[in-house]
Amino acid sequence: MKVLSIALNTFRENLRDKLLYNLLIFALLMIGSSILISKLTLGDFDRLMIDIGLASINFFGVLIAIFIGIGLVSKEIDKKTIYTIVSKPVARYQFLLGKYLGLTMTLFVNTTVMVIGLVLVLSARNIPVDMLLFKAVALIFVEFMVITAVAMLFSTFTSTTLSAIFTLAVFVIGHLTPDLKTFGEKMDEVGRMMMDGLYYVLPNLERFNLKGQVIHHLEIANADLALIILYGLTYTAFVLFTAGVIFQRRDFR
Amino acid sequence: MADSDFVVQTEKLCKTFRVGFWGKKVTAVDLLSLEVRRGEVFGFLGPNGAGKTTTLKMLMGLIYPTSGTASIFGHQIGSPDAKGKLGFLPESPYFYDYLTGGEFLRFYGHLFNLWGAALEKRVDELLDTVGMTHAKDLQLRKFSKGMLQRVGIAQALINDPELVVLDEPMSGLDPIGRKEVRDLILRLRESGKTVMFSSHILHDAELLCDRVAMIMKGKLVACGHVSELIAGGTTNEVEMVIDRLLPEALEQISSLASKVVLQGERVMVVLTSQQDVDLALDVIRSAKAKLVALTPHKASLEDLFIREAKGAPPAVEARVA
Numbered sequence: 354m355k356v357l358s359i360a361l362n363t364f365r366e367n368l369r370d371k372l373l374y375n376l377l378i379f380a381l382l383m384i385g386s387s388i389l390i391s392k393l394t395l396g397d398f399d400r401l402m403i404d405i406g407l408a409s410i411n412f413f414g415v416l417i418a419i420f421i422g423i424g425l426v427s428k429e430i431d432k433k434t435i436y437t438i439v440s441k442p443v444a445r446y447q448f449l450l451g452k453y454l455g456l457t458m459t460l461f462v463n464t465t466v467m468v469i470g471l472v473l474v475l476s477a478r479n480i481p482v483d484m485l486l487f488k489a490v491a492l493i494f495v496e497f498m499v500i501t502a503v504a505m506l507f508s509t510f511t512s513t514t515l516s517a518i519f520t521l522a523v524f525v526i527g528h529l530t531p532d533l534k535t536f537g538e539k540m541d542e543v544g545r546m547m548m549d550g551l552y553y554v555l556p557n558l559e560r561f562n563l564k565g566q567v568i569h570h571l572e573i574a575n576a577d578l579a580l581i582i583l584y585g586l587t588y589t590a591f592v593l594f595t596a597g598v599i600f601q602r603r604d605f606r
Numbered sequence: 607m608a609d610s611d612f613v614v615q616t617e618k619l620c621k622t623f624r625v626g627f628w629g630k631k632v633t634a635v636d637l638l639s640l641e642v643r644r645g646e647v648f649g650f651l652g653p654n655g656a657g658k659t660t661t662l663k664m665l666m667g668l669i670y671p672t673s674g675t676a677s678i679f680g681h682q683i684g685s686p687d688a689k690g691k692l693g694f695l696p697e698s699p700y701f702y703d704y705l706t707g708g709e710f711l712r713f714y715g716h717l718f719n720l721w722g723a724a725l726e727k728r729v730d731e732l733l734d735t736v737g738m739t740h741a742k743d744l745q746l747r748k749f750s751k752g753m754l755q756r757v758g759i760a761q762a763l764i765n766d767p768e769l770v771v772l773d774e775p776m777s778g779l780d781p782i783g784r785k786e787v788r789d790l791i792l793r794l795r796e797s798g799k800t801v802m803f804s805s806h807i808l809h810d811a812e813l814l815c816d817r818v819a820m821i822m823k824g825k826l827v828a829c830g831h832v833s834e835l836i837a838g839g840t841t842n843e844v845e846m847v848i849d850r851l852l853p854e855a856l857e858q859i860s861s862l863a864s865k866v867v868l869q870g871e872r873v874m875v876v877l878t879s880q881q882d883v884d885l886a887l888d889v890i891r892s893a894k895a896k897l898v899a900l901t902p903h904k905a906s907l908e909d910l911f912i913r914e915a916k917g918a919p920p921a922v923e924a925r926v927a
């Protein structure tokens with residue numbers, strides 16, 4: 354119950370954040386502009402529109418997750434609003450969890466709005482929308498959850514600027530993890546161990562990317578889908594747990 | 607005295623901060639041992655930077671002591687049991703400014719599992735208590751500093767706590783506001799609560815507190831009943847202002863006085879005992895001088911404060927078992 358009230362309060366706080374609306378408007382503009390691009394190109398424009406649409410949802414969602422995520426906790430400490438909450442019988446991990454769930458709610462609403470935008474654009478061009486598109490969006494959302502948790506983890510022990518840089522790095526490298534292994538094989542012993550370490554520690558974000566499948570109408574088995582979601586949630590839980598351990602030991606000053 | 611009579615107890619509490627690039631150590635609280643008793647108003651005094659806020663933040667579980675222990679209601683500080691029957695107003699509070707006064711208090715009510723009609727009633731009561739009923743639907747961003755301080759106090763009382771801890775509750779308030787907070791603290795005591803507040807405004811502490819502790823540079827320098835602490839200081843000082851005093855009479859009086867200030871025709875002297883005052887009066891009468899003013903210097907916490915700050919006489923120990 355305490356976690357839920359903190360989450361709802363965070364959700365309300367997010368909804369009054371101008372950054373959120375700016376990013377949302379950009380995302381919708383991108384999705385909408387794919388109509389124009391598709392008119393300029395010959396041939397296979399429905400692929401292009403789906404590609405641009407999903408990529409916009411992914412990109413702007415991640416930006417929201419990072420830039421609101423890094424401020425979730427650090428802003429409360431800077432402005433000392435956390436003092437009145439942690440001095441009540443609220444455990445620190447409950448506070449962290451509440452903030453996390455609040456932003457997850459915000460992201461859910463945002464994703465929904467962006468998907469509605471995409472579906473409207475697609476149907477305006479008479480492009481069929483199938484179930485696979487929604488599966489792809491579901492996985493993109495799981496990626497948001499992972500990224501939000503990572504942003505939160507960094508913000509429990511570094512400044513907001515560093516948190517933003519680190520989280521962006523995790524996002525970029527996380528999409529290249531298979532390459533890390535191949536890259537490491539070409540290096541010496543130490544380099545290989547480091548690349549292997551990164552490969553196992555960083556989230557394998559390419560797993561959440563179904564854009565190729567959607568464009569080429571390649572069905573994905575439900576069992577595989579469930580497994581990927583399970584992977585994402587487990588990774589998130591692990592990151593949040595680590596954040597909780599660090600947060601528990603912190604001085605608020 | 608039974609242990610349960612102590613609401614707050616600290617035992618050799620220390621806090622060092624590391625500051626700057628080289629991690630230089632700053633000792634903010636140094637071996638602080640004190641206790642707050644059930645039902646009293648306890649003043650926690652000290653000049654700027656003495657370590658008051660640091661101590662209170664440790665008690666609230668916001669920062670961890672470097673060494674030493676402390677308990678609230680016999681529970682270790684920071685534990686849910688210690689925080690359950692507690693209300694806290696942080697120093698110069700800043701709150702979620704996108705909430706209205708009512709939403710703000712409701713949010714804190716939820717953290718104590720208060721919902722629905724019971725919560726609504728409590729919120730209205732509290733807004734009334736701090737004189738903020740008019741601000742129930744106003745966003746906190748539109749509040750003045752004093753108004754924030756008031757809802758901050760209301761927030762601290764949401765769970766009807768047995769111990770109320772206030773960090774500088776009077777700062778930023780106008781004279782009327784200060785009086786209202788003083789009255790509120792006294793009302794809390796009447797209803798059996800324990801109040802601990804920090805301040806560097808000694809007048810407020812003198813008016814309100816049963817007992818006070820004074821810290822400087824993180825160390826406890828005095829602790830006890832206000833009256834005892836004051837009695838430990840110099841009293842009976844009397845200031846006299848005299849006109850038309852002839853030189854020889856002035857000489858006689860000067861020999862009695864601890865301080866003499868000449869201002870043209872006028873003389874100001876400070877005498878330290880009743881006997882000296884009587885003698886000086888005799889001189890004045892026989893010399894036909896004119897006594898303009900005679901003001902007894904009442905010893906106050908302020909004197910103690912200044913004396914301690916100068917570090918002159920040894921610390922007053924008025925601790926009672």
Ligand SMILES: Nc1ncnc2c1ncn2[C@@H]1O[C@H](COP(=O)(O)OP(=O)(O)OP(=O)(O)O)[C@@H](O)[C@H]1O
Nearest residue numbers: 606623625632634653654655656657658659660661
């Ligand atoms: N976060 C911090 N980092 C480093 N030093 C700190 C920190 N907080 C407080 N200090 C130091 O600890 C000492 C005590 O500070 P504290 O805020 O507890 O004083 P205070 O008694 O509350 O003063 P005031 O009356 O001004 O509020 C000061 O020397 C201060 O510089």
Ligand SMILES: [Mg+2]
Nearest residue numbers: 658659660697
């Ligand atoms: Mg202070």
